[in-house]
Amino acid sequence: MDEKIRLSHGDGGADTQRLIRNVFYQYFNDSSSNAMPDSFVFEARQSKLAYTTDSFVVKPLLFRGGNIGKLAICGTINDLATAGAIPLFLSAGFIIEEGFSIEKLQLIAKSMRDVCEQTRAKIVTGDTKIVERGSADGLFINTSGIGLVSEFYTARQAEQGDEIIITGGIAEHGASILLDRYDLGIETELESDCAPMCCLINDLGENLKQVKLMKDPTRGGIATALNEIALEQRLDVELDEQSIPVKSEVHAISDILGIDPLYLACEGRMLIVVEKGCGEKVLRLIEAIDNCSKAQIIGRFALGHHGMVYMKTFIGGKRIIPMLEGQMLPRIC
Template sequence: MTNKIKLVHGDGGVKTNELINRVFLKHYGNDEETPLCDSFVFTTNPSKLAYTTDSFVVQPLFFRGGDIGKLAVCGTLNDLTTAGAKPIYISASFIIEEGFDIDVLCKIAQSMGEVCKKNGVRIVTGDTKVVECGCADGVFVNTSGIGIVSKKFSPSQIEPDDEIIITGTIAEHGTAILLDRYDLAMETNVLSDCCALSHLITDLDRELPYIKLMKDPTRGGIATVLNEIATHVGNNVELIENRIPINPQVKAINNILGIDPLYLACEGRMILVVKSGFGSRILQGLKEICGYQDAQIIGHFTKDCQGLVYLQTDIGGKRLLPNLEGQTVPRIC
């Protein structure tokens, strides 16, 4: 591992994991038996609470379908959702570059407030720092959140034949960022999928006991997230190519750019690993919820124990999907 930070260290793949293990876990003294998840769950009688934090450096600050403020709040709410928690409070801290337009900052704050109001969450604390011109790229946002964990959600050991569901079409956030950042002259109505998923805890209340794991496929997309899960579990993941929902325009744009959409970020989708035999039932429940008509069962865990992820292709072959090694799109969130 190099002794200098590179952009690839922030992409959520192999280099990110190396950095976490070499620097943070080494010096934080983290209990090796405590899994490193998007949210930390702890008990305070009589409830379980989940706590999470995240920082946002997306470029551009405003993109088709969202902005850094909306992204920051949705990202934190979604991380709490992965823990089966209903969010209640969040914090919001800003690092702002001298000379940044206050009207633009107002738009960002307004966006954050609207998402909170819509999802019954309050921003209750925060902090603001201003740095000299040239020491930051406009504005960076940090949000932390706390939520109450549903008593019906209890992550359990993943086993062969457990099914994998994605709650909607993939790669739309990553594609939207590419289009706006590089001002690509393409006629398209593609928008970021950025949205809060916290209502899933209520909407899937009866199905939570059969959901073994929830994970939002942000940096590195669904391929990277499933590699992380497969490595941890030890079993292989088989994905079915023609079941993976993707907007035809997103697919075409990525084909033109030579980018694999399986590795592009989603900011409003959730991967659910569900108990074998309950996939169709949970999928039906999702499709009855507004906004989840494109949800699909996209694969399952196998009995093979290499911890690999592969794609069953449309032509009948198998394509290995390795963990993200190189850089895709930096500063995506």
């Protein structure tokens, strides 16, 4: 039977992983590597560079705390940051539906420029295509980026006891999209966490030597991101439920809709794996960084079943946290 693409193939969970492995990896992947990094690191003239690309189809285009333009630039910058890279140059490609508001397009472009000015990244090339009404749901954006990898950072294999830090409250982007998309009528000041995370690379400096790997928990939330890490590292991840920072508004929205915040996207957070015994030191440094005051150590690596994620609950039990299966929330980014 000829299987068809489903919305769940875009949610970042198990269906997405199967699609990547069964189609794109089959034709694009270097057979010598099994990794799926957010950015590809390579050397050029004695410098180490990172390259990444991403496409954005978020719905709605404008949401509390951001818009598709801000999200596109932050998303690409954050993928570079996972490789320890400071952004240098970006591209921006636009697919715009006939009839789209030029005023709204200017607002989106301004937000892209503002993030670039904040991070000193530059949009240096791009492309624009216009399609007929009904063909693009307003606006889609593709961005690519090249960044300079810090001399202090090299991704390494995790080991038993290594600690896991999240740089702030989880699920705020996903919960904000839910509020705006479905007009839930809930009065709250909650906003998307959408923000550039390259500040981590500059501000941690030499302390990046204690960092073994980084990943931004976008589609599928921290649950799916940690499952990907655990499988790749062939170690279990033990989480502490009481240490995971979740705003009360996020809990309330999740409870109303029957959604686990562990699976809702973050767009301005980073999961950071730190050498055993260095977690508290690195955490103190991260807490002093803008947008990271709520950072927490949320777990550690353990020997076990070669890739399981489980949580120690506040009542003393344990529950397995699987990768996202099926459809959660499409068009989150």
